[in-house]
Amino acid sequence: MMMTGSLKPKVRIRYDEMEAYLLLPTPENDELYNMQDLQQVLAEGGVRYGIDQNVLTEMINNKIYGVERIIATGVEPVDGVDGYYEYNFNANPDKKPKILPDGSVDYWSVNSIEEVVEGQVIATYFPSVSGKDGMNVKGQVVNAKRARDLQALKGKGFSFNEETLTYTASFDGKIEMQNGRVVIQQIHEIHGNVDLSFGNIDFHGDVLIHGNVESGISIKATGSITVDGMVEACILEAGKDIIIRNGMQGGGKATVKTKGNITARFFEFTSIECDGLLQTDVLLDCNVRCRSRVVVNGNKGKIIGGDIRAIEGVEVFSLGNDAEKRTEVTAGAEPELCKRLYELEERILEAQENLAKIEDGLAKFAKAEAEQGISYANDPRRMSLLRVKIKDTANLASDEGEAKKLRSLVERSKGATVTVLSYVYPGVFVYIDNMRFKVNNMAQEIEFYKRQDKIATRPYYNNP
Secondary structure (H helix, E strand, C coil): CCCCHHHCCEEEECCCCCEEEEECCCCHHHCCCCHHHHHHHHHHCCCCCCECHHHHHHHHHCCCCCCEEEEEECECCECCECCEEEECCCCCCCCCCEECCCCCEEHHHCCCCCEECCCCEEEEEECCECCECEECCCCCEECCCCCCCCCCCCEECEEEECCCCEEEECCCEEEEEECCEEEEECEEEECCCECCCCCCEEECCEEEECCCECCCCEEEECCCEEECCCECCCEEEECCCEEEEEEEEEEEEEEEEECCCEEEEEEEEEEEEECCCEEEEEEEEEEEEECCCEEECCCCCEEEEEEEEECCCEEECEECCCCCCCEEEEECCCHHHHHHHHHHHHHHHHHHHHHHHHHHHHHHHHHHHHHHCCCCCCCHHHHHHHHHHHHHHHHHHHHHHHHHHHHHHHHHHCCCCEEEEEEECCCEEEEECCEEEECCCCEEEEEEEECCCCEEEEECCCCC
């Protein structure tokens, strides 16, 4: 039959062009649709691919009128799958101890060293899988997402097998992720105690001791130091984290210094200096200089005696004791730090002015050379200016680097508080920046913070 006006079949294409629908109006005078005419209708409607001839035949033969049917279906693209690595080690270890349900702290949960053995598979690469383009009902190609492969692992201490696409450790050691690189380094591992007969340790890498460290020992490492047992009056210095599974009885002679974090069950009579977080259960008569935050928040956590200073603040369960032992806690930037920053900034300004004068003097020599045609390269006055320039430039770079670090500390100190989760006792002195607060009466769940002209307190609600 010929189709005109309102009797013309209606073609609709879905918004994503992956399905097309056909509706046949009821014909007049018992006329019938035919395949050729419907094919032409679909072509005029833009449907050129995926037409289901069986549905067309069924609609014609069974006189399916006034009902929209799916008449064409496109082929969905199959996206490619990017290549990926499956690591057989923890690339992001948690360096903070876990708080157990009873409020105590599990210091064995801290792990700064993950060990591998020679030949151990550390990673497997799964190559990309190519995708497959699709086609919509208009006969247009629907592009699949292209898969991409990853670059080979970068780092050191491992080898690659091209057949199995696996990476294996080349020797026993410690494995970690450093700025996207997998690095395996040898570690100095000691199965037992370290005493005077063992001698001092100075190691380029990580030190792992499975026993105790007795008095008089010095342990220095460019990496981390981990001690499973007890530490007595020793010297510990590390470039990264220091972990003491039990604690340290310093006897007033111990020092601990690190550029990383420190975690230990307790410290007694110890001098501590760290750039990162210090977390422990007890600080007893310790002197602490922390450029991050001191956290003593287990349900037995307490600071008694000593001088505790932390740039970003202190959080403690119990502060001081009922014997009113003098305990000093400082949060924020110390006056000495601010004074040092001011001195550096003054020195930097002076050095910049002097260098500008030197540059002006050197420019005059260059101008004289151009005008007179005489070389001043070996002129003693010019050589003297160059020597001063080299020296002042080096000093300026050093001062600017130190000033940058101090500015960062001052910025991080803003808003620092001393937070007490349980009791604070008389005999405690709280310092924030250059202000002091003396605790005369016992208080509970309180936070010390800085106002414009004084240190104030406010309730602290420890909501889990």
